[in-house]
Amino acid sequence: MILPDAVDVLRREHEEIRRLCAAVRGAERNRKKYPLAALQQAVHLHELAERSVAHPAVRNSGPDGDAVALACQVEGERLDRSLAELGRLGVEHPAFDERFAALSGALLSHAAHEERDEFPLLRRYVPADRLHMMAGAMQDVRIMAG
Template identity: 50%
Template sequence: MSYSDVIDLLVEQNDEIRRLCAGVERSQGVQRERQFAELARLVHLHERGERAVVHPAVRNGTAAANLIGVARMVEGAAIERSLVTLHELGTRHPGFGSGFAALYRAILEHATREELDEFPILRVQVPVQRLHMMAGELHDVQVMAAD
């Protein structure tokens, strides 16, 4: 699939992450395990790409933009730690549901903050051609991380 720029690619990934979260929430058993594994994989790749390509571009702007970039990095790291904890617990554990509910809220808030805070900064401070190049860089980082 061809993306206009890195922001379009990230919005598409956020939408897929939201869809997978809803799938985990409403599924059980083997289907929940599969959905959760796919969610964990996508979140890992998404965050890896953002750390390598997106957050540095945001942080190269103003002091306020730097703080926003750092905040998104901290949130992303916390989400990844929660995914690992829930994976170790297992989807059939009695505590998985409440732990996942908290993670789901954190993921939704994180994606919303990216879309409302970070992406507008990129649109303003990064030239359009660079945003197009960043989509390729993000894709490359994610392909390498998937191996």
């Protein structure tokens, strides 16, 4: 069995975030709270792991690594904060669905941005054994945060 590396783990997390966005959008108003909480947790832990492990590795990857990592990190941190603010607003708020639609679109766009710009740098410039160690380090970050 081949163990997943950091890029594999991040891609799986993006898929889970996409699934949770769809679950929130598709749920009846009185059933949005649980998938929203799961989405908030998934995004928060994902961003912590990226900030601690993935973005620093991208910074040292190729001529555009610094700019790509900084852009992805700033965007991710903003989305994490926005999702927390939306959670505090609550699913019962009349503007929740409209705000969630905009925010989930931004989350999906952010994931696509990372997959297009950041992940190829990791694959190209970071040795496979380090990518596997990074997957373990990201898990450690999640455990310490959770």
